[in-house]
Amino acid sequence: MRKIGIIGLGHIGRLLAHTLVITGKADQLVLIDQDDELAVGLKADLENAQTALMSRTIIIIQDYAALRNADILVTAFGDSQLLQEQQMAELSRNGQTIDQIAPRVRQSGFSGIVFNISDPNEAITAYLQQQLALPPKQVIGIGTTIDTMRMRQAVAKGAQVSSQNVSGFVYGQHNGEKVFAWSTVTVNGQNLEKVINGHHLDQNKLRVNADMDNWYTLKGLGYNASAVVTWTLQIISVILGSGNLTVPLAIYQPQYECYVSFPTLINRHGQGNPILLNLYPVEEAAVKTATSAIQQQIAFLQQGGKEND
Numbered sequence: 001m002r003k004i005g006i007i008g009l010g011h012i013g014r015l016l017a018h019t020l021v022i023t024g025k026a027d028q029l030v031l032i033d034q035d036d037e038l039a040v041g042l043k044a045d046l047e048n049a050q051t052a053l054m055s056r057t058i059i060i061i062q063d064y065a066a067l068r069n070a071d072i073l074v075t076a077f078g079d080s081q082l083l084q085e086q087q088m089a090e091l092s093r094n095g096q097t098i099d100q101i102a103p104r105v106r107q108s109g110f111s112g113i114v115f116n117i118s119d120p121n122e123a124i125t126a127y128l129q130q131q132l133a134l135p136p137k138q139v140i141g142i143g144t145t146i147d148t149m150r151m152r153q154a155v156a157k158g159a160q161v162s163s164q165n166v167s168g169f170v171y172g173q174h175n176g177e178k179v180f181a182w183s184t185v186t187v188n189g190q191n192l193e194k195v196i197n198g199h200h201l202d203q204n205k206l207r208v209n210a211d212m213d214n215w216y217t218l219k220g221l222g223y224n225a226s227a228v229v230t231w232t233l234q235i236i237s238v239i240l241g242s243g244n245l246t247v248p249l250a251i252y253q254p255q256y257e258c259y260v261s262f263p264t265l266i267n268r269h270g271q272g273n274p275i276l277l278n279l280y281p282v283e284e285a286a287v288k289t290a291t292s293a294i295q296q297q298i299a300f301l302q303q304g305g306k307e308n309d
C-alpha cells in the first residue's frame with residue numbers, strides 16, 4: 001500500500017493531492033491543514049473527481065495519527081503571500097509551524113521520508129529534521145530543483161535545443177544565496193565556454209532569464225505551483241519505486257556540516273550519495289556563503305524564531 005501525507009493544503013498541497021489522485025500514485029492520502037473547512041472541502045472535491053477514474057485513492061483528513069505507516073510526508077505549509085513582502089518573511093512563521101506540528105508527527109510514529117517544500121527551504125528542512133528527530137537521509141527538501149530547471153531552460157532557449165540536452169546545477173539556497181555553478185553546465189556534453197549550436201551564451205543574461213520565469217509566474221499568478229508539483233511527483237515516484245534520480249535537493253551535506261542545496265542521488269531510502277563535482281573556487285566559496293546564511297537562519301529558529309521588536 002502506498003500512503004502519502006501532505007501537511008499544508010494551499011496552492012501546492014491541493015494541486016499535489018489532485019495530481020496524486022488522478023495519476024493513481026497513492027492508495028491512501030492523509031491531508032492536513034490548519035483550516036478544517038479547507039480539508040473537508042478538498043476531500044469532497046477529490047472524491048467527486050474519482051467518479052471519472054478507474055483508480056481509487058482513500059482520502060483521510062486532519063488525522064496526524066494516520067501518518068503512522070505513511071511512506072512519504074510532504075510538507076507544504078506556510079503563507080506564500082508573505083513572499084510578496086520579503087523573501088525570508090516565512091522563516092519565522094514556518095519555524096513556529098514546525099514547533100506545533102513536529103510533536104504530533106513524532107507521536108504518530110511516522111518513520112518514512114519527509115519531502116519539504118515550505119520555504120526558506122534549506123533552513124526549514126534542517127529544522128524539520130531536528131524537530132522530527134529522523135535521520136538526515138530521510139528528511140530532504142526541494143531545494144534548488146526548480147531554480148536548476150529554470151537555468152537549464154534558459155540555457156536551452158539560448159542554444160535553441162530542448163532542455164533535456166542541458167545538464168548542470170544551481171547550488172546553495174533556493175531563496176537567497178543561489179549559486180549558478182556554470183562549471184557544471186553542459187549542452188550535449190559541451191561546456192558553455194564553447195560556441196554552442198552557433199550561439200555564444202552569456203552567463204549573466206542566462207541568469208537573468210532563469211530568474212525572469214519566476215518573476216513572471218509570481219507577478220501573474222501570485223504563487224507558483226505547477227513546476228514544484230510536477231517535480232515533487234517525479235521525486236515521489238522515485239521514492240516509491242526502485243530507480244534513482246539526481247536532483248539538487250536541500251540535503252545534509254557533511255562537507256559543510258549543514259543543510260544546503262546540493263546535487264544528490266535519491267532512491268527509495270531517501271537521500272543517496274551527494275554528487276561531488278569539481279566546482280570553480282569562486283563557486284565553492286559561494287556555496288560556503290550560502291551555507292553560512294542557512295546556518296544563521298537555523299540558529300534563529302533554534303532560538304525561538306521570533307523577530308526582536
Ligand SMILES: NC(=O)c1ccc[n+]([C@@H]2O[C@H](COP(=O)([O-])OP(=O)(O)OC[C@H]3O[C@@H](n4cnc5c(N)ncnc54)[C@H](O)[C@@H]3O)[C@@H](O)[C@H]2O)c1
Nearest residue numbers: 008009010011012033034076077078079080097117118119
Ligand atoms: N521551494 C520552492 O520551490 C517553492 C515553490 C513554491 C512555494 N514554496 C513554498 O511552499 C509553501 C506552500 O506554498 P503555497 O503556495 O501552497 O502556500 P499557501 O499560502 O497557498 O498555502 C499554505 C497552506 O499551509 C497551511 N498552513 C499554515 N500553517 C499551518 C499549520 N500550522 N498547520 C497546518 N497547515 C498550515 C495554510 O492554511 C495554507 O492552506 C510556502 O512556504 C511557499 O513559500 C516553495
